[in-house]
Amino acid sequence: MNVSVFGLGYVGSVSAASFAADGHTVIGVDVNPDKVASLNEGRSPIVEKGLDELIRDNTANGTLRATTSTSDAVENSELSLICVGTPSRRNGSLDLSYLERVCEQIGEALRGKEAYHVVVVRSTVLPGTTHDVVIPALERTSGKTYGSGFGVAVNPEFLREGTALHDFRNPPITLVGHNYVSDAQPTEALYARVDAPVVNTSVRTAEMIKYASNTWHALKVCFANEVGNLCKRLDIDSHEVMDIFCRDEKLNLSSYYMKPGFAFGGSCLPKDVRAMQYRAKEVDLEMPVIGSILGSNGLQIQHAIDMVTESGKKKVGLLGFSFKAGTDDLRESPIVILAEALLGKGYSLSIYDRNVSLARLVGANRAYINEQIPHLSSLLCDTVDEVLDRSEIIVVGNGSPEFADALRRTRPDQSVIDLFRVKVDRKDVPAEYTGICW
Numbered sequence: 183m184n185v186s187v188f189g190l191g192y193v194g195s196v197s198a199a200s201f202a203a204d205g206h207t208v209i210g211v212d213v214n215p216d217k218v219a220s221l222n223e224g225r226s227p228i229v230e231k232g233l234d235e236l237i238r239d240n241t242a243n244g245t246l247r248a249t250t251s252t253s254d255a256v257e258n259s260e261l262s263l264i265c266v267g268t269p270s271r272r273n274g275s276l277d278l279s280y281l282e283r284v285c286e287q288i289g290e291a292l293r294g295k296e297a298y299h300v301v302v303v304r305s306t307v308l309p310g311t312t313h314d315v316v317i318p319a320l321e322r323t324s325g326k327t328y329g330s331g332f333g334v335a336v337n338p339e340f341l342r343e344g345t346a347l348h349d350f351r352n353p354p355i356t357l358v359g360h361n362y363v364s365d366a367q368p369t370e371a372l373y374a375r376v377d378a379p380v381v382n383t384s385v386r387t388a389e390m391i392k393y394a395s396n397t398w399h400a401l402k403v404c405f406a407n408e409v410g411n412l413c414k415r416l417d418i419d420s421h422e423v424m425d426i427f428c429r430d431e432k433l434n435l436s437s438y439y440m441k442p443g444f445a446f447g448g449s450c451l452p453k454d455v456r457a458m459q460y461r462a463k464e465v466d467l468e469m470p471v472i473g474s475i476l477g478s479n480g481l482q483i484q485h486a487i488d489m490v491t492e493s494g495k496k497k498v499g500l501l502g503f504s505f506k507a508g509t510d511d512l513r514e515s516p517i518v519i520l521a522e523a524l525l526g527k528g529y530s531l532s533i534y535d536r537n538v539s540l541a542r543l544v545g546a547n548r549a550y551i552n553e554q555i556p557h558l559s560s561l562l563c564d565t566v567d568e569v570l571d572r573s574e575i576i577v578v579g580n581g582s583p584e585f586a587d588a589l590r591r592t593r594p595d596q597s598v599i600d601l602f603r604v605k606v607d608r609k610d611v612p613a614e615y616t617g618i619c620w
């Protein structure tokens with residue numbers, strides 16, 4: 183392909199040189215003439231292991247050159263990759279001035295170009311930016327319409343400085359956000375020689391994935407450091423702890439616990455987070471990340487309470503009472519906290535949980551149910567349908583498989599708040615449906 187790469191910084195230089203090495207013909211563009219000259223002389227404009235050699239070889243064989251001229255670059259390529267900076271302002275917002283300017287320049291160059299051209303946003307931008315800034319700037323200056331006159335895709339970069347060439351060649355995924363297949367195809371074709379699964383999604387989802395990823399990486403660093411700081415105080419080798427911790431790929435480093443939904447609860451997580459925080463306090467250690475976990479969890483419970491109260495409906499049915507399906511353990515169940523809050527506000531409740539009903543009769547938690555929460559125990563119904571019949575609003579609290587079927591039996595005058603994301607086709611739910619965080 184003929185590709186132009188706008189911005190010859192860390193991302194743009196690595197991308198331009200790597201695409202050229204893969205057999206594409208690449209034109210790098212930068213407003214900084216020194217970077218352009220450097221690349222044309224076969225030298226890397228940035229320090230990155232192996233990049234000098236790659237740029238030298240590909241400028242020598244004619245597959246890579248640089249220019250300050252946007253029109254030269256756009257005219258001689260079918261796809262433009264935007265890799266300009268999107269730095270932080272003092273208040274944390276993104277400075278989009280470079281992005282907007284480069285889009286205006288590309289748009290002006292597109293005005294005189296007949297062939298369909300795809301603009302690929304590789305810079306990191308917040309969800310909505312492509313639709314609110316990139317596309318309007320391109321339309322305004324090109325006089326063309328997105329979708330027919332030109333295309334746009336979002337292709338976030340996952341490389342790390344220092345190992346950027348290796349990361350370019352071995353990315354976890356190649357992510358392509360687009361609204362038209364005609365824009366996805368050329369973007370994917372760029373990566374024909376890169377061995378990674380291509381994941382297609384919408385523009386806004388692709389933008390968000392980049393932020394979820396980087397924030398997760400930042401969270402991992404701070405979590406590991408806080409664990410490390412506590413280990414040091416307790417005279418435990420933090421590296422041994424985290425090395426062994428990382429060997430658990432079932433719960434620790436896995437997709438488990440990574441589904442947005444309701445608060446955690448049960449007899450272990452709240453108790454153990456609390457105890458670890460207490461131990462840190464005893465050794466005068468601050469752990470702001472770990473220290474904020476229970477507060478965040480509490481807010482999610484409050485969020486569910488607010489959703490019910492804002493519905494204006496007073497008869498509430500709870501499907502699921504224990505903190506997860508398949509257990510009768512009610513200790514620190516966030517649904518119990520939700521139920522108590524609603525009861526305190528004068529709501530009428532009907533509750534169904536197969537395992538809790540069973541436990542009420544024979545289970546190990548019978549004493550807990552009868553002694554600790556007798557006021558809630560009396561609200562337990564024996565069947566799902568009793569709850570459905572009595573309720574104006576139904577809250578799904580856990581993922582018990584029978585709840586999908588229950589939602590199909592709701593009425594159009596009812597509302598459903600799903601805290602779990604039951605596997606059910608929304609079209610099959612007669613009630614008004616909303617999820618807690620989707």
Ligand SMILES: NC(=O)c1ccc[n+]([C@@H]2O[C@H](COP(=O)([O-])OP(=O)(O)OC[C@H]3O[C@@H](n4cnc5c(N)ncnc54)[C@H](O)[C@@H]3O)[C@@H](O)[C@H]2O)c1
Pocket residue numbers: 188189190191192193194211212213214217265266267268280283284287304305306307339340341342343
């Ligand atoms: N650095 C990384 O490791 C990394 C990794 C993934 C994503 N990102 C994201 O990629 C984007 C680029 O980051 P970077 O570190 O490569 O930035 P950078 O600051 O190193 O490079 C940006 C380049 O864009 C050039 N530029 C600015 N306006 C231009 C214009 N109108 N036309 C042509 N060139 C122009 C600048 O002169 C500069 O050389 C950012 O959004 C960043 O968040 C960076």
